[in-house]
Structure formats: structure tokens, C-alpha cells
Amino acid sequence: MFPNCADPVSLDGLAWLACYLTTGKHLAFYASFGTVLLLLAITAPVALAFGFGGAMAARARFWPVKLLGRTYISIVRGVPDIAFFLFFVIALDQGVEWLRHQAVCPDWAQAIRQGSEFLVCPAAKTPSNNAPQWAHEVYGFAIAVFTFAIVFGAFAANVLFGAMMAVPKGQLETAAAYGMSRAQTFRRIIVPQMWIYALPGLSNLWMVLIKATPLLFLLGIEDVVYWARELGGTKTPNFTDYPHGDWRMWYFLALLIFYLILTRVSEVVLDRIMARLSIGQAVAQ
């Protein structure tokens, strides 16, 4: 990156470190922090939407919808996250390809499953084999985000379901007395008031979500853990301009600090939101 980095062997101290920390590999490492933040930024609203949908379904009067909502919540809550991730990501990936295969290549003669191989026609490959590597990575990331959203959506659904129930009954009765319909009551009375009851549960969930982001590594995405392990490993002078011993401890320490900062900032922000939502509410401060 810097002009004087051409010959790292001659450098020492800070100059060496500055060059070392700006190699292409390190830039990829820094970018992977962006991957984590992007995951959080997309997953949180999507999971909240899933949760809202789940909670509404679980409250529905029409019993098939209610059953669907309750089943979603209890199945996802009842399965270990890691098991769900490992299963669902593969199932989703193959499911998409299977569906596209049925649509694109109806005349395909060969079996899709041959022993342990999963073979769809080339046109049904998702993403296509000819797509650039970044498209494959974006696709993998999108599947991961979707899986995170489903898992955390189920927990959010339970929190929101409880929060909707916690809105004082007098409020609902008053709304009924004003002649509001069930839908109007939901929109005007329940939803605006439920957040104060939902927030402690949701903030918990947010913290758990932050701490669950290293699961990306399990899904084969090159996230902060992947790069920390790769960069920290012993590097011998045959294969790098910047040889060093086993530095994984320092890289993982950097991750630890990153996550501590992230959760600390979250706490501060969540406290502010809590204070704001408490205004005018009949809750203990």
C-alpha cells in the first residue's frame, strides 16, 4: 500500500507494522467487519418483521393461521441454533436449485440425487457456475441472512406476542367503547403501546444476535473469525513477506474488543430508546 513497503524485510518496528497491517489480506479482514455489521443491519429489521408476522399469526382467530404461527415459534425455538443453521442452509440451497431445476429443465433425464451427489442441470445452478465469485459470495451471504432472520424472528415473535398481551386491558376496553374495530384497536392502541413491554426482550435478542454473528464462519462465509484464524496462523518466510509466529491470540483479542465495543454501544443506544419509550407510560422507571 505504502511505497516503502516494497521490501518488508528491511523494515522494523512501526514501519513494518504499518506495512503488515495494510496487506491485501488485512484489508479483506477489515472488510469482513463490514460483513458482520451488514449482517446485523439487514437481519435485525427482517427478523423483527418475521417476529411481527409470527406474533400476529399466533394471535389470529382463524385457527390454521394461528397454528402456523405457533408451530413456527415453537419449532425454531426448540431446535439448537447451530443444528438449525447447518440443516437449513443446505436444505434451502438445494431446495432453490431443485425448484429451478423443475422449472428450467423439465426434460432432464438423469436423477438429481446420485449416491451422495446432488446434480441439477447447469441452467438451474444457483448462482450459475459462470457467475463471478462475488455473486456466489453474495448468494451465500443472503442465505445466511435469511436463516438468521428466521431463527431470530421466532424469538422476536414470542417477545412481541407477550408484549401485545401485556398492553393493559383497560386500554382495549376503552378502544372498544369508542367503537373501534379489532383491527383498529390493534393498529392504534396495541402496536404503539407494546414496544415498551417488548424492548427488554428485544434488546436481549439484539445482544444474542450480535454474539451469534461468528456463526457465519460455520456457514463457510469468510467473516472476521475466518480471517483472524487465517492471519494469526504461523507464517514462515517461504510463503509471505511478513513472517511471524502463532499470533492467533492477538487476532482473537482484537475480535473480543470489537464485540465488546459493539455490545457497549448497543447498550447505550438501547437505554436511550427505553427512556424515550417510557415517556407517558404507566411503567416503573
Next chain:
Amino acid sequence: MNRLILGTAFLALTAGAALAQDTVRLGTEGAYPPYNFLNDDGEVAGFERELGDELCTRAELTCEWVTNDWDSIIPNLQSGNYDAIIAGMSITEARREVVDFSENYTPPLPSAYAALSEDVDVEGGVVAAQTGTIQADHVTSTGATLLEFPNPEDTVAAVRNGEADAVMADKDFLTSYVENNDDLVFVGEDVALGEGIGMAFRQSDAELRETFTAAIQSMKEDGSLNELIAKWLPDTPEF
């Protein structure tokens, strides 16, 4: 005659499939120098990078490099995440049951033990090896206790921190550690394991396998493969 017609029909079918798929995705581990590793720019590099790029040029294919953890490298080939494995994978009978190999592009590799001192008992002590490697199989066949790790780096770390008495791996991998560190030394005799390294393909992908085997053969014939082996794998015999 019938066989000829069938064979032609089969070729025509598979050739069509190959045409529709002009980019070949090569799966590698990216953590096993000198075979494959990530260089300072984060790109796949090493013996197999140079070999694979040359093979793709000769076979007139566009190739894309993909990294994948070692322990899921075969399942992800089977589910179609990439089309070939080129990751220092020695050809063995057990692996032949699940994947098809190209012709080997190295002779059988010498494996070696490395430890902190030369008087370690590698036949009776605790020996670290990477999960699912021929060295792990070999350690279980001796009297030693096998300690498995998911990546090569951890096997060497286990010896340094005293968890294992010795590590067993391909000699060319261990050489760079032994040469550049005062603490590690080679112990005992080298052991030749496996049938050499080959590229692994899905069993349904005979045509792609043949393409790469032909390219490997042409590199063997003009001596360019031996040059690559001499450059990257000093401990491996040439063809």
C-alpha cells in the same frame, strides 16, 4: 457396433453439458503451504495454484478458485459448490469410493513426523494429524494415539504447546516449519503414503476428469510438471 453408438451418444451428451458450463470452479483449502495457501494479498497461491492455472490454460477452460474448509471439502464438491478439488488430496482407496480422481500430479508423497526433540516415540506417543488425511489413517495403524485437528496450523500448534508429542503431515508442509523454527525437528524415517496427489471430481463428471487428466499428462510429457515440483516441493521425488 452398439457400444460404439452408445459411446458416441454419451460423448455427445456430456460434451453438451461441458459446453454449457464453461467456468470450472476449483475448490481448495488455502491453508496448506506449499500446496495451497493465501498469499499476502489474500489470493490462493502455491504449487497447486500454478499447476491449476496451467492445466486450465492447456485445457482451454476458464477457472475460478474457491476456498473451503478441509473437513467439508468432499461434501461441498458433491453438492456442486465447485467442480473439482485441487487441495493436496492424495489418492486412496477409501476416497475413490466417493470421488473420482484424475491421474496423479505428484508421485506418492513422503510424510514425516516433527517434534520438539528427536527422542520422541512416534509409534507409542500422542501424534497430531489433520482430520481425514492419510496421515491420520497412518497414525491409527501404528501404536500411537491419534489427536485430530480440523486444520494444519492446529496440528503444529498442538506439538508446540505440549498437547501432542509429534505431528505427522506431508513432509513438504512441515519443512517450512522445521527450517524456520529452532524448536521443531524431524523425527524418524519418512513414510511414503497414498498414490500421489490427484484432482478429485464428482463421479458423474467423467468428461471433466478426462480433460484434466489429459492436461496433466501433457505437463508430464514436456517436463513442466517436474519443474513445478522442483520449485515448490523440494522433498517430493519427480516423475
